Amino acid sequence: MRSGIRLGVDVGKARIGVARSDPHGMLATPVETVPRAADGRADMMRIAEIAAEHEAFEAVVGLPLNLRGERTLSTENAEQFAHRLAAHLARTGVSVRLVDERLSTVSAQGQLRAAGKRTKQSRTIIDQAAAVVILQHALDIERSSGAAPGYAADATPTGTGEATE
Template sequence: MRSGVRLGIDVGKARIGVARSDLHGMLATPVETVPRDPEAREDIARLLGIVGELDVFEVIVGLPLNMRGEHTLSTDDATGFADRLAAQLAASARPVPVRLVDERLSTVSAQGQLRQAGKKTKQTRSIIDQAAAVVILQHALDSERAQGTAPGRAVAPTHADAEENDV
């Protein structure tokens, strides 16, 4: 198991859930919910800040596939976001790789866990994205521990994305 803090991200249309791992990659915990801001790109700027604050060595972005493993509009949105984030991180003073990991049912699983903890749907709106990010990241950590290899697939940053989306 590789050592270092990982950041887990659940990309949504309105919000981005963020989770982190401990240094040993054993446990994922919630960090914050970042408002999605495709126009001004303040969302990516905030994520870059979190990466620096937590000294992250890898970012895991959830890849929302349908139940048959096919791409959807949400898949394209998350992939585009991961591409822009990867480009910005690659262009930073301390480049950090980004990986896409299958996140099927992560939000459903997070909702179930919150319901079991006695939280009502209305109470969970502000934290559901963080909880989904925890599920995504924990799945990635468990997968790496079981298989002995990095989870998902690496996002190849392009310099065009970094220049076009300069934050």
């Protein structure tokens, strides 16, 4: 298991949930919900600030595939975001990986309901909770396999990779 803090990123159309791990890669916790920027810059800058604040070495972006493992419009959106984020973070030394995140939002909603939160109450934190689910999944994969989860995002919007899960 690699040591160091990782960020988990749940990309939505309006908001981006961010979570972080502890330095030992054992536990993911929520950090912040970042508004999605129309210009595509302010959100990248804020995530870079969060990475610097927490001294993260990696960001794990959820790749939303459908239940059959097929790509969707949301998949393309998240992948393009991850490539832009990789380009933005390249100068800081923070790498970006894409990890299968099927049902992360559904899982996060279920956990919040179990904690007594109604949907309207949880809208501000659902994205963070989904980022926690994504990051915890990635940490668990790495701990069990000994290899980094998912695949590296290229620092170009047209770059693609293959999932290794």
